[in-house]
Amino acid sequence: MLKFIFTSLNIIVMIMATGFVQADNATIYQSQLESLLSSNETPEGVVFEIIDRDKLFLNWALPEVEKQAKHLRQRFPDLDIVIVSHGQEMFALTRTNQSENPLLKSQLDILKSQDIQVHVCGTYAGWRGLDESAFPDNVDVAAEGPAQINDYIKLGYVHIKVARQKM
16 A cells, blocks of 8 residues: 555656646746747747657647747848757658548648748658658658757757747
């Protein structure tokens, strides 16, 4: 019985810690955006990193990036903006999954029309037996998602990790 109580307490503590981390990530996300919007210097660009375990996360994240891109481009009209998705959510962007989710496909088309490039991680795709042909033309398959992000950072891009908002 004591072991059960101890295990239950550990689970509750882990759930609470996860909630705090998510709230903290959302706070960091908002403060990064606010800092960038109040800056007097135009960055080379912005790389939005999207990584989540939820395949449906892009249904929220892509419209969120589009919204923030509009704000950023009002402030910095020629700002280059890119997205790198390299978690479980990136598999929603395969040809098959996009065809089953017309809203996601539409969102990708909107991003493309706004010159926002979307990259996914080729290494992670490979671990799942997928190659470039699994993804449509509106998605670029980078060799490695984290390396792609680092390449943008080296070019002077501001790195913003997309996080869920507090509920």
